[in-house]
Amino acid sequence: MNRLYHIPLSPYCRKVRLVLAEKKVEVELVEERYWEQSADFLQRNPAGKVPILKIDSQTLSESQAICEYLEEVLPDPALFPKKPEDRAEMRRLVFWFDDKFHQEVTSKLLYERVNKKIMGQGYPESRNVKLGAQKIKYHIDYMGWLLDQRRWLAGDQMTLADFTAAAHFSCLDYIRDVDWNRNANVKDWYAKIKSRPAFRSILADQVPGFPQPPHYSDLDF
Amino acid sequence: MNRLYHIPLSPYCRKVRLVLAEKKVEVELVEERYWEQSADFLQRNPAGKVPILKIDSQTLSESQAICEYLEEVLPDPALFPKKPEDRAEMRRLVFWFDDKFHQEVTSKLLYERVNKKIMGQGYPESRNVKLGAQKIKYHIDYMGWLLDQRRWLAGDQMTLADFTAAAHFSCLDYIRDVDWNRNANVKDWYAKIKSRPAFRSILADQVPGFPQPPHYSDLDF
Incomplete structure (x- = not known):
């Protein structure tokens, strides 16, 4: 059985989960508290990070290396x-x-709102939270501008760029940090990608101490 | 004419320069003071970073995206x-x-020793310099361990992994921050890669305010 070591609210793990699901690869999800850096875990990935994918008797790490591998060995459906x-x-x-x-x-x-609490590293720094809340506006505007000219972020075909962006946005949506009213293109784009079967497992995630907000899994948000 | 917007002591720009040279692609080098974020520059790359490569009437950015592109369109010699x-x-x-x-x-x-000075952002923070000097030892040991089992970092073939590592190490070597006596495998590996014709342009780099140390371009360092 394939196995993915992950944490639920990691955009890098979610990107790999989405690609696996699009390519219809079944995988057992194993939560890995990577910040505890157990010896077993560091042997699987000396970089001390998730995701780690066990597949085809390989142990792969680094989300982009994993996604490139999956595209090479399972080219159908093409995400590149x-x-x-x-x-x-x-x-x-x-x-x-x-x-x-x-x-x-x-x-x-x-990281300020969730990871710090889970890892026992204290309270969010409000300066960082403010910076992030300010910067996300610029990124939404840039995506809206791209989507004015293209059906999907990288062109007229849905690609890994969309899943990467959606992996980040879905984590932020879980903590109510996305203003979906800022740009209609971006909201439409997210509605399309959120309604894909590959997204279901991500919409079912529950993180102890951080209850899922009602709009998070609603396809009509 | 192909053109690479770069700065001399950027590991990401050096990685692309090495790949271009290995693949025998001639390119005009244009220094880009990316931190000044001119409007022209931001139009070429809204991420505000170098390297940017103009090639085949494309404007490409992100070093890894550029290297993957070069490997796809110029597969010979193979670096993957x-x-x-x-x-x-x-x-x-x-x-x-x-x-x-x-x-x-x-x-x-x-960044503490060089970039801050060039960008007028003040003096190096000694805490960071100390951390970096400590961590590089662990990385050299890890590379030495890999090279105990392999001829090159990623296997028995010289690949982009070697050029990526060499790009970082060559920048640090320019500021005398690599202890080549720590691991014989790593020194041998660097000597092999440093003596390649593709490395010549990098060994000729001169950065105003930071004179090149004598061992930097010496193949018998």
């Missing part, structure tokens, strides 16, 4: 565009969310 | 292994250096 230049644009946006958006928004909101 | 599982291991290590090593070492040493 065909042309190299379109793939470059898709990867640019994957890193946009996993790097820039993560640094400016996800780490400022989710 | 053939098997998906070996490519996953290579990408794991690329992200090891570009993410973990960067956060724990490069940003703590290079």
Whole structure:
């Protein structure tokens, strides 16, 4: 049986879960309290991070390395565009969310509000929360601008860029940090991706101490 | 003419320069003071980062997206292994250096000592420099352990993982922050990669205010 070591509110784990579900790969989910850095865990991934995927007798880590692997060995359905230049644009946006958006928004909101509490690292720093709440507006506007010209974030085809962005937004939506009224394009985009069967497991996540808000799993939010 | 917007002591720009040189792609280097965020520059890359590569009438950004593109359109010489599982291991290590090593070492040493001065952001924080100097030891040991079992970092073939690591190490070597006596495997590995023709342009870099130390361009360091 394939196995994914993960935590529920990690955008990197969610990105891999979405890709696995789109490609119809069944996987056993195992929660890994990665910050406790058990010896077993560090042997699976010396970088000390989740996600870690056990598949085809391989132990893979780093979400983007995992997603590239899955696309290579299970090309159907394709989550990458065909042309190299379109793939470059898709990867640019994957890193946009996993790097820039993560640094400016996800780490400022989710990590301050949730991860710190779960890891016993004290209270959120309000300066960071304020910064994150400010920056997410700029990112929503940028996505809205992209979606003015394209059906999906990286072009006319749904790709890994959409799942990467949706992985971050779904975590922030869980803690009510997304203003869906800011941009109609972005709301429509999220409604489309949220209604996919691959999203179901993510909409069922429950994090102890952080009750799911009612709109979170509502497809008509 | 292809054009790369870069700064000399950026590991991400150096990674792309090495790949371009290995693949024998001629490119005009243009220094981009990215922290000044000129309007022209932000139009080329709204993320406000270098490297940016103009090639084949495309404007590409994000070093890993660029390297994947170059491997797809110019597969010869191959800098990626053939098997998906070996490519996953290579990408794991690329992200090891570009993410973990960067956060724990490069940003703590290079950014504190060099980038801050160039950008007029004051003096290095000694706490960060100390942390970086401590962490690089662990990374050198880990590389030494990998190189005990493999000819190159990701396997028996030289790959993008080696160029990514060498890009970070060459920047740190420029500011004398690498102890080459710590691990013989790592020193041998760097000597091999440093003597490649693709490395020449990097060994010729001069950064105003930071004179090149004599050992930096010496192949017998």
